[in-house]
Amino acid sequence: MALLGPRVVIAGTSSGVGKTTVATGLMAALRARGLRVASAKVGPDYIDPGYHALATGSPPRNLDGWICGADAIGPLAGRAADGADVLVVEGVMGLFDGASDDGSASTAHVARLLDAPIVLVVDGSSMSGSVAALVHGFATYDASIRVSGVILNRVGSDEHEVLLREAVATTGVPVIGALRRGPTFTWRDRHLGLVPVVEQLREVQASIDRLAHAVAAGCDLGALLHLAMSAPARSVAPPPTARRSGRARVAVAGGKAFSFVYPDNVEALEQAGAEVLPFDPLVDPRLPEGCEALFAGGGFPEVFAPALAGNLPLIEDVRRRVADGLVTWGECGGLLWLGRSLDGHAMVGAVPGVARMTERLSLGYRRATVRVNNPVAARGAVIRGHEYHYSTSEPAGEALELDGRFGGGPSGFATSRLLATYLHLHLGGDPGPAERFVAAAAVTAGRG
Numbered sequence: 087m088a089l090l091g092p093r094v095v096i097a098g099t100s101s102g103v104g105k106t107t108v109a110t111g112l113m114a115a116l117r118a119r120g121l122r123v124a125s126a127k128v129g130p131d132y133i134d135p136g137y138h139a140l141a142t143g144s145p146p147r148n149l150d151g152w153i154c155g156a157d158a159i160g161p162l163a164g165r166a167a168d169g170a171d172v173l174v175v176e177g178v179m180g181l182f183d184g185a186s187d188d189g190s191a192s193t194a195h196v197a198r199l200l201d202a203p204i205v206l207v208v209d210g211s212s213m214s215g216s217v218a219a220l221v222h223g224f225a226t227y228d229a230s231i232r233v234s235g236v237i238l239n240r241v242g243s244d245e246h247e248v249l250l251r252e253a254v255a256t257t258g259v260p261v262i263g264a265l266r267r268g269p270t271f272t273w274r275d276r277h278l279g280l281v282p283v284v285e286q287l288r289e290v291q292a293s294i295d296r297l298a299h300a301v302a303a304g305c306d307l308g309a310l311l312h313l314a315m316s317a318p319a320r321s322v323a324p325p326p327t328a329r330r331s332g333r334a335r336v337a338v339a340g341g342k343a344f345s346f347v348y349p350d351n352v353e354a355l356e357q358a359g360a361e362v363l364p365f366d367p368l369v370d371p372r373l374p375e376g377c378e379a380l381f382a383g384g385g386f387p388e389v390f391a392p393a394l395a396g397n398l399p400l401i402e403d404v405r406r407r408v409a410d411g412l413v414t415w416g417e418c419g420g421l422l423w424l425g426r427s428l429d430g431h432a433m434v435g436a437v438p439g440v441a442r443m444t445e446r447l448s449l450g451y452r453r454a455t456v457r458v459n460n461p462v463a464a465r466g467a468v469i470r471g472h473e474y475h476y477s478t479s480e481p482a483g484e485a486l487e488l489d490g491r492f493g494g495g496p497s498g499f500a501t502s503r504l505l506a507t508y509l510h511l512h513l514g515g516d517p518g519p520a521e522r523f524v525a526a527a528a529v530t531a532g533r534g
Contacts, residue, residue, distance in 0.1 A: 087321045088164035090173075092314040095128075095197040095204045097177040097233075099220060103209040104239050106134050108265065109176035111301035112310065114141035114294050116172060119307065124170035126163060128196045129178035130451075130472040130510060132346040132384065136283035138176065141294050145349050149175065151190040151199065152451050153470045154515030159199040161325035162350075162514050172314050175202065181224055181233075191451065194231050201320065203234035203313045205262065210250045211240040218253040225259050234313050237263040237305060262313070263305025282345045282386070325350075328357035328517035332528025334413075337377035341366030343394060344419055346384030346510070354513040354520035355381070359528065367423065371399040379413040379461075379527035380404070382420030384510060387428060388443050388477060394423060395431035408436040408504065413461050413527040416506035418475055421498065424506045425479055437499040437506050439479035448473050450493050454486040454509055458500035461526035462511075462519045469519070471509040483507070503530065 096112065098105035117123045125138035126147040135146030147166035149159050167173040177193030178184065181204065184191030197204050206224055210217060217238075225233040236259050241247045247264045254261050283290050336355055338347065344367060352362055363374035368390060373380065387394055395401070408414050408424070414436070416424045425439035426432070433441075451472050459465040473493070485500035486507055498507025503526065513520055 087323060088168060090160065090164050090167060090200070090320050090322050092171065092311070093163070093167065093173040093175065093200060093202045093317045094310065094314040095175045095177060095193060095200070095202045096207060097181040097193045097197070097204050098207045099180055099209065099224060101179040101183070103207050105207045106137065106176060107297065108207050108237055108239060108301070109174060110137045110141045110294060111297035112305065113138060113174050114298035115302040115305070115307055116174070116311075117142055118298050118302065121171045122169060124167045124173045126166045126173065126175045127178070128175060128193045129184070129191055130474070130512065131178065132348070133282050134176060136345065137290065137294070140283055140291060141298070144170065147350070148348060148512060148514070149196050150512050150514070151195050152184075153472065153512045156190060156199055158325060158515035159196055160320070160322035163200055164322035165325050172311065175200070181206065182227070194228055197231050200317070202317050203232050205235040205237060205310065205313065206233050206259075207237050207239050209240050210238040210246070210264075211242065211267065214246070214249040215253045217250050218256050221254050221259055222257045225257060233259055234316070235260050235262040235309065237261075237265065239265050240267045241265060242267060260309065262309040263301070265300065265304045282342070284345045285342050325514060326517055328354045328520045330357070330359045331521040331525035333359045334361070334378045334524050334527035334531055335363055335374070335376050336360040336379040336381055336524070336527060337363045337365055337374045339367050339382040339420065340364045341368050343368055343387045343390040344383055344385040346417075346419060348512050348514070350512060350514040351520065354517035355524060357517065358520045358524035360520075360524050367400060368393050368397065371397070372403040373400070373407060378531040379523065380407070380415070381523075382416045382423055384418035384420065387419045387422050391428045391431040395433065401432070401434055404434045405436055408434070411503050411530060413523065413530055414504040414506070415462055415523055417510050418473070418508050421479060421506045421508060422477060436504070437483070438481060439483065439499070441477050441479040443477050446476065448475050448493060448508070450490045452488040452490045452494065452509060454488050454497075456485070457487055458485045459502060460485065460500035460505040461503055461523050462505045463522065469511065471511045473508050474510070475508060479508075
């Protein structure tokens with residue numbers, strides 16, 4: 087058992103209030119005070135946790151109540167907070183928003199499961215007295231959670247701050263910070279959100295340092311810590327771990343084009359017996375020496391398509407190895423890279439998909455029924471994951487039948503040694519796919 091100690095959830099009234107910027111700044115400011123800070127992100131997200139990791143110096147974690155299940159949230163938070171003085175959890179979208187139909191994907195749901203106080207980030211621009219109605223509504227809408235503090239964001243002036251503070255004071259919810267409008271809180275966006283840290287490491291680190299100073303000056307960090315310590319200590323079980331299912335060397339794609347990989351998934355592979363061998367499809371001329379399986383997760387291959395296509399030695403190596411039976415798992419960006427082409431640029435060609443970028447976002451949780459036996463899941467199994475992409479790939483493939491509230495259909499390609507689909511999995515609640523993948527690789531390597 088682990089003890090879940092001081093913790094606080096940073097939530098927003100909507101997705102556009104600068105919640106990620108504020109949460110990251112708070113993490114960095116607390117760390118600058120000498121505290122060991124842990125972080126987590128509610129829901130399925132790869133980019134924001136990368137900023138958290140840079141701000142805290144700790145591995146990024148995700149708390150997804152829909153994919154991993156409610157019972158896994160406490161254990162996963164315990165793992166995230168292990169050895170830390172405080173756990174700061176950034177919410178997803180607005181406090182009560184989520185992509186599922188049962189509320190299990192919302193920040194409010196995770197805060198309830200953690201019994202954690204909530205700090206509400208409010209966009210104060212173009213408001214004065216109305217901010218009281220907004221805060222009052224969020225604070226009283228759900229009696230099972232506690233909105234314990236407010237940070238006012240995008241404040242225009244000293245006078246504006248006075249008006250906002252006076253209005254919020256009538257709600258009984260304390261204001262623990264006020265942050266001015268300005269370039270410090272404006273970050274680089276792209277079609278799927280913030281630009282990943284790995285693409286602009288030095289620039290992002292400098293931005294986070296400036297952010298930490300601004301947040302420390304504008305927020306009462308002592309009051310924030312007091313709120314975090316008001317969360318009752320509770321014992322949580324360790325999260326599920328993968329059983330050792332074999333021994334295999336697994337090449338894991340990384341670098342600027344493939345940065346969407348959950349640490350929990352890599353750890354599950356290692357627990358199952360994998361020796362993880364990182365490589366960068368943009369620059370490495372071949373797969374890592376001695377690899378017996380390949381995992382290519384998500385990222386932005388569309389941004390780097392010309393360079394990926396130009397790495398012909400690797401393209402040819404992967405094409406040959408997959409054709410020879412290399413156990414392979416591709417998620418979203420991995421599907422595009424393993425396909426025939428992406429926006430006219432030739433890719434690996436291990437699966438028949440021809441991909442192109444569109445203006446339409448495919449987003450949401452998916453229940454996936456497995457239609458073809460593969461090294462990740464058995465035929466007939468039902469697994470949970472999410473989609474998040476602006477691309478299409480034709481033909482769509484029939485490996486999985488995806489079912490979501492507003493989307494679904496057949497997706498991906500599979501054989502006994504390959505799975506490549508748009509579906510992202512998070513193995514924090516169920517490491518079974520990692521066990522199956524490593525076992526399949528071990529068999530093909532003669533170690534099964």
